[in-house]
Amino acid sequence: MAQTDNDDLINVIEDENHDANIPDTLPMMPVRDIVIFNDMLLPLFVGREKSVNAVSEAIDKDKYLFLAAQKDSAMEDPSVDEIYTVGTISKILRILRLPDGRLKALVQGIGKGRIVKYIRKKSFYRVKIERIPEDSPVEMDLETEALMRNVREQSEKILALRGELTGEITSILESIDSPGKLADLVASNLRLKVDDAQMLLENNDPVKRLAKVNEFLTREVELSTVQARIQTDVRDEISKSQRDYYLREQVRAIHKELGELDDKVAEIDEYKKNIARCKMPEHANTEALKQLKRLETMHPDSSEASIIRTYL
Numbered sequence: 001m002a003q004t005d006n007d008d009l010i011n012v013i014e015d016e017n018h019d020a021n022i023p024d025t026l027p028m029m030p031v032r033d034i035v036i037f038n039d040m041l042l043p044l045f046v047g048r049e050k051s052v053n054a055v056s057e058a059i060d061k062d063k064y065l066f067l068a069a070q071k072d073s074a075m076e077d078p079s080v081d082e083i084y085t086v087g088t089i090s091k092i093l094r095i096l097r098l099p100d101g102r103l104k105a106l107v108q109g110i111g112k113g114r115i116v117k118y119i120r121k122k123s124f125y126r127v128k129i130e131r132i133p134e135d136s137p138v139e140m141d142l143e144t145e146a147l148m149r150n151v152r153e154q155s156e157k158i159l160a161l162r163g164e165l166t167g168e169i170t171s172i173l174e175s176i177d178s179p180g181k182l183a184d185l186v187a188s189n190l191r192l193k194v195d196d197a198q199m200l201l202e203n204n205d206p207v208k209r210l211a212k213v214n215e216f217l218t219r220e221v222e223l224s225t226v227q228a229r230i231q232t233d234v235r236d237e238i239s240k241s242q243r244d245y246y247l248r249e250q251v252r253a254i255h256k257e258l259g260e261l262d263d264k265v266a267e268i269d270e271y272k273k274n275i276a277r278c279k280m281p282e283h284a285n286t287e288a289l290k291q292l293k294r295l296e297t298m299h300p301d302s303s304e305a306s307i308i309r310t311y312l
Contacts, residue, residue, distance in 0.1 A: 022089055027054040028066040028115070028125040032073040035197035036088040036109045037184040046103040048076070053124035055092065055103055063092045066113060066127055069194050085115045086132070086202045112201065134180055135205050144207055148182055151210060154217040155186050161224040180206030183213045190216055268292065 029051045031044065046055050058065040068087030070078040094106040113129040120126035152173045159165035176182045187200050187209075196216065203209040275288045 022064055022111070022131070023062065024130070025119060025126060025128050026064050026066040026089065027057040028068060028083075028087070028127045029054040030070040030078050030083045030125070031067050032070060033194060035069045035192075035194060035201050036067045036090060036107070037188045037197075037201060038088065038109045038111060039181065039184060040088075040109045040188045041093075042107065044105050044107060046105055047101075050077070050124045052101070052103055054126075055095070055105055057124060057126070058092055059095055065090050065092055065107065066115070066129055067107070067109070068115065069198055071194075073194070080118055080121070083115075084198055086198070087113060087115070088201070089113045089129070089131070112204075132204060140177075144179060147207070147210055147214060148179060151182060151186060151214050151217060154214070154221055155189075158217065158220055158224050161221075161228050178206070179210040183210040186217065187213050190220060192216060 029046070036042075046052055055065065066087055067090050069084050071082050071084065072078070075082055088109040089111045090107040090109050092105050092107055096104040098104060112132040112134075114132055115127045116130050117128040118125065119128055155173060156165055156170060159169060172185075173182075176185060183200070183206060187197060190197075190213070192200075200209055200212060203212065271292050275285065275292065278285075278288075280288065
């Protein structure tokens with residue numbers, strides 16, 4: 001099985017010149033629940049036998065590995081038809097062999113590719129690929145610059161709502177002047193479904209890809225805003241409940257000091273029995289219990305308490 005360790009996930013843009021003579025035949029490893037983008041750097045836990053064999057083959061040769069997302073993450077041994085054709089040529093930067101036989105590999109995406117043919121399928125997948133070059137460099141016009149600025153601002157807004165925005169992240173976003181690289185960086189950090197992320201990977205027009213990322217960002221901002229509001233409401237409700245409980249306990253303590261608590265408890269219990277015996281309609285029963293609850297926190301000589309007694 002290949003999966004990411006989310007706590008160690010790092011996405012960076014590196015300007016290294018990767019080997020231009022990447023072989024057109026590579027070991028291939030299907031990955032679950034994630035699509036690897038160009039320049040994406042992340043650790044993968046590798047446990048399935050075929051995947052371990054594929055990584056070992058890559059290590060023994062030139063460290064290049066083709067990563068393609070599988071369509072159904074539940075499949076333990078996905079067939080050829082259950083693996084996306086377009087994937088990412090990656091390089092293994094570090095490898096750690098774990099005591100249980102699994103591997104932890106640090107990989108970096110360095111280019112897109114398409115599977116042309118499966119050469120080996122048994123002990124592991126080996127595929128023939130063709131490189132997919134990025135479209136021609138984009139001529140930066142006002143619309144593209146505005147799109148890039150919007151993507152940066154929305155990315156920062158999401159990170160701020162999550163409490164994850166730092167000056168370093170802002171600097172990284174500002175330093176990227178390529179629509180395609182910005183699209184890939186932001187997409188790799190969004191919590192996208194595999195089919196949505198795969199659609200972005202297969203979109204080779206950098207501006208159109210960035211525009212689609214912007215759409216996903218807009219939705220994510222809305223979701224994160226609602227989530228933040230829900231969390232605030234929950235905190236406020238908890239605080240209110242705690243405050244009400246504290247005040248009720250104070251009132252009870254005061255009544256106890258005044259010797260009124262035992263009489264009041266008996267009185268409340270009597271009212272509860274009366275309400276139950278009346279068998280009132282549901283809305284009337286609910287209102288009576290609501291008023292009784294208010295009575296519990298009132299001083300016995302208050303005018304409202306007297307009104308409630310009369311009502312009951």
